[in-house]
Amino acid sequence: MIRFNRAIAPVSVLSFDLDDTLYDNRPIIKAAVQAQTDYLNTLPGYQHQGLQQWLHCRDCALQQQPKLIEDVTQWRLQTLGLLLAKQGFNADDAKHFASAAYKVFAQARSNITVTDDVLNLLDKLATRFTLIAITNGNADVSQFNLNNKFNLVLQAGLHGKAKPHNNLFDQAATHLQVPHKAILHIGDSLDSDVQGANNAGCQSVWLNNQAANYTYKGLADIEITNINALSHLI
The missing domain is CATH 3.40.50.1000 (HAD superfamily/HAD-like)
Structure with a gap:
């Protein structure tokens, strides 16, 4: 039509x-999120909290930096950093592992x-x-x-x-x-x-x-x- x-x-x-x-982006995002989750679950001391914890950290990241809404890459990186900080990772480790988790996500994200x-x-x-x-x-x-x-x-x-x-x-x-x-x-x-x-x-x-x-x-x-x-x- x-x-x-x-x-x-x-x-x-x-x-x-x-x-x-x-x-169709839906299965691509689903696979990328799963790849990110699988990586995070390999980190010593990390405990998977599920979707609600992710959404909470995502909202917190946006509240701290409203301009993140213009950049989904930086928004995800900041969310990952907050998520890891809440799990007890120090600032340097949180930044390092957030970057590594995002790379895993990004690789699957472009597997189209x-x-x-x-x-x-x-x-x-x-x-x-x-x-x-x-x-x-x-x-x-x-x-x-x-x-x-x-x-x-x-x-x-x-x-x-x-x-x-x-x-x-x-x-x-x-x-x-x-x-x-x-x-x-x-x-x-x-x-x-x-x-x-x-x-x-x-x-x-x-x-x-x-x-x-x-x-x-x-x-x-x-x-x-x-x-x-x-x-x-x-």
Whole structure:
């Protein structure tokens, strides 16, 4: 299904969200969290406390440093440090083991295989448009088969403020030397992707393929239920 909610201005750049847009991120995160937990359980003196303790430390980290919400990598690192400190690890050991645990998480986090149909779609779209990625996540595209599919990859935290802030969209327009309206951003989240693109003056596509509650009430320019509907843009 493809539905046009507004007339589309000429587009030269397609911007893609990554997680849950070009692949199902849920099993990937589950495996990465399990890898992190398995590592922590090997540490002498560490006692696994379960999800509630993790969420408590995550909230505490954010209360101490509200800007962590813009950078999921640093947020996880700080959460790990707090978790280990509460387990009695001294400051140096907590920092060291938090970094090691994050490396284990990150390796599994980028253990992704994008399906051939999505790769073929991107190749076809690339014959007409410049392809970029704008993501709030921390998957490293150089580590899996989206490597070399994008002219530019912008990641929240590493490169700027998280969507729906304008920052990454502004950077993309400046880097590519195109007006914001020439960028069509595709993503699964109304709150971050559609709201962010709309606020930045870009155009937007909402991939509406999962049950989720959103607070943003604005419309995407285009709504689709399957990523392959983008072939209609060619």
